[in-house]
Amino acid sequence: MLKNTQNPSESTLLRPTTRDLARVAGVSRATVDRVLNGREGVKKKTVDKVNAAIAEIGFVRNLAAANLAKSRTYRFLFVLPHSGEQFLGEILRHIHEAQTVFSADMVTTTVRHVDQNDPFKIAAVLASISTETFDGVAIMAPETPQVRDAIQRLQERGVHTLPFISNQAPVRDQWVGIDNHAAGATAGTLMGRFLSGRPGKLVVIADSILSRASLERRSGFDAVINADFPHLDALPSLETYGAQDRANRIVSETFRHQSDIVGIYILASEAGGPLSAIANVLPSQRCVIIAHERTPCTVNALIDGTVDALVTQDPGHLVRSAVRKLRALTDGRSTLQSQEKIRVEIVMKTNL
Amino acid sequence: MLKNTQNPSESTLLRPTTRDLARVAGVSRATVDRVLNGREGVKKKTVDKVNAAIAEIGFVRNLAAANLAKSRTYRFLFVLPHSGEQFLGEILRHIHEAQTVFSADMVTTTVRHVDQNDPFKIAAVLASISTETFDGVAIMAPETPQVRDAIQRLQERGVHTLPFISNQAPVRDQWVGIDNHAAGATAGTLMGRFLSGRPGKLVVIADSILSRASLERRSGFDAVINADFPHLDALPSLETYGAQDRANRIVSETFRHQSDIVGIYILASEAGGPLSAIANVLPSQRCVIIAHERTPCTVNALIDGTVDALVTQDPGHLVRSAVRKLRALTDGRSTLQSQEKIRVEIVMKTNL
DNA sequence: ACATTATTGAGACACGTGCCTCAAAGCAAC
DNA sequence: GTTGCTTTGAGGCACGTGTCTCAATAATGT
16 A cells, blocks of 8 residues: 655645645644644744645645544534424434434534523523533524623633524524525415415414514515515414414404405414414315424325425424534534525425 | 543543453454454354444444544546536536535545437446446436446446436435426426416426436326316427427427417426527416426526426535435445435525 | 754654454364 | 364554654844
């Protein structure tokens, strides 16, 4: 087997090592290491020599070997709402499923559940995290001043953070989740096209209209309905606050008072409650229903024809993308744009 | 820093190494190596001891370290049609784009173009490949006896193969691409729903109806139209054979002879030709048009409203999935089901 | 010129695994 | 017991990089 040291001519098959780099730069391997890992006490001129050599021979550090030498492990934490909800269940399932793949890359993931309605508790949990315990944290939490501050301090302590699904600040670059405006707009287009010309009113059901995601979905939906389907009239959002009795009440009230309802848009991530509320008032009515996320409940509704289409994001992709991004952050690398873009997917009975 | 050898108590943080494994199994590291790498000359009893220890301490070999020791590189080849087509261009773009990410995993990819209409040439190219040159080959080629045989022999020579996009045999497990029946069915559902009740005829345009992909898409489309939208009448497929003049002629003939055409389904992967043929006969007609794949041409048509929806597969995902699968094949590993499933995606103006 | 400091080099060992050699031990048949 | 064969152990070197120590050299100030 060939060895680089015995074969000084550049081999196009083997990639250059730090040894090659040292040789070409005319310095020692110790100095190469000093430059590569940004240690101080190296003359500017020497740094330039090494960098020139890096460019010349196209050196790229072998991350696997480096991590092996450092015994590096990536410890990531997912901060998620309390479970019980179906969409969250899918997320959890994929975190566990991907565990085996991650462990090959020395990535360990931990999940911590927090009460989404208690910003102080969330902040406290974030405050308990340091570089001693985790290298990166993916946070799914509503946007509040307390949480925003806790995240800020976490970053100052050197822990990498990543808004996960629930978008925090308008840091469009570093976050994992779909464009909710586009998701709402897509739901609107499907609604309009499926109704094709038929006029009437549209019921919109949300969990709470205060979250950023709800606002964005609603605005995207309205934009499309107003622009492309002016014969449709989207009613003000109904808020369930996640309570089934309230959902039942407001839905049945709405159907009692409104006459010509032709479509229902469930913009909440958890469609289960709204769907069963609708089942009460809609024995077998002709009404286009669009919902979000692929969960056991929505898939069943799709199959039995209750729901016409789903606008979804792939939970497995969300999880893997979060891990890849956290890893890139801790390595100071960048990720592949096209791989990390979370698509606004449309799911019907035929492309389950 | 802790060292495993000095700290015999099981550390939950560090994963067990071959050294730990040898200690627990009560054998030497050499024997562990013999068992792990399936060398012969080891007593059955000893093999069992080691395997028991593997299970006991949950040993998983550190692939990065192993590949480092072996100086392993993965050399994969993509055998693709001659370029020029837009969908293929997207594939190529993503192969090159992913190069940087792959190289971190010691994966190098090469692309070789072959004439799709010359099965003997394709077979010849495949015959020239051995383990000396490549570890795995992703093959996008129409299904012919010559190609099938060449693939068979390639596998016998120890080179791993993977049908890529164009499905070869019904080896449903090991192949990269979408379920074309589902893709056709999805196109059918969109067509039916967008027309919602309006009766009429549907034009179906294919490149050639002989390929497996075309057959499957057509059968999926017909199944849905017949079952769910009986008021629609899908006409026999028009075949362009990839020739623009022929496309223009057959499309204009069809529109001259048929009266009530309400929808057009372009099931060819390259929609450019059919689209411009349609533009000639359809100055501004009300007709639902569904096409396949996201290319510059179809995206433009979507934006200007010519096309109503696209049924697509993500080219970046296809490429990365192929590489992951080839890597898993050469490592004798399995892949994450949910990650490798290529989704039948629906793209409209709002979720570009 | 000298002392002092800043910079560099040489070398070692580590990470976890693969792969090789050589010797030692176990086992069988005679 | 001797011979020959099979199985195992001990140990070393390699992969590419990180991270030490200690010495050697260069640059600086006086």
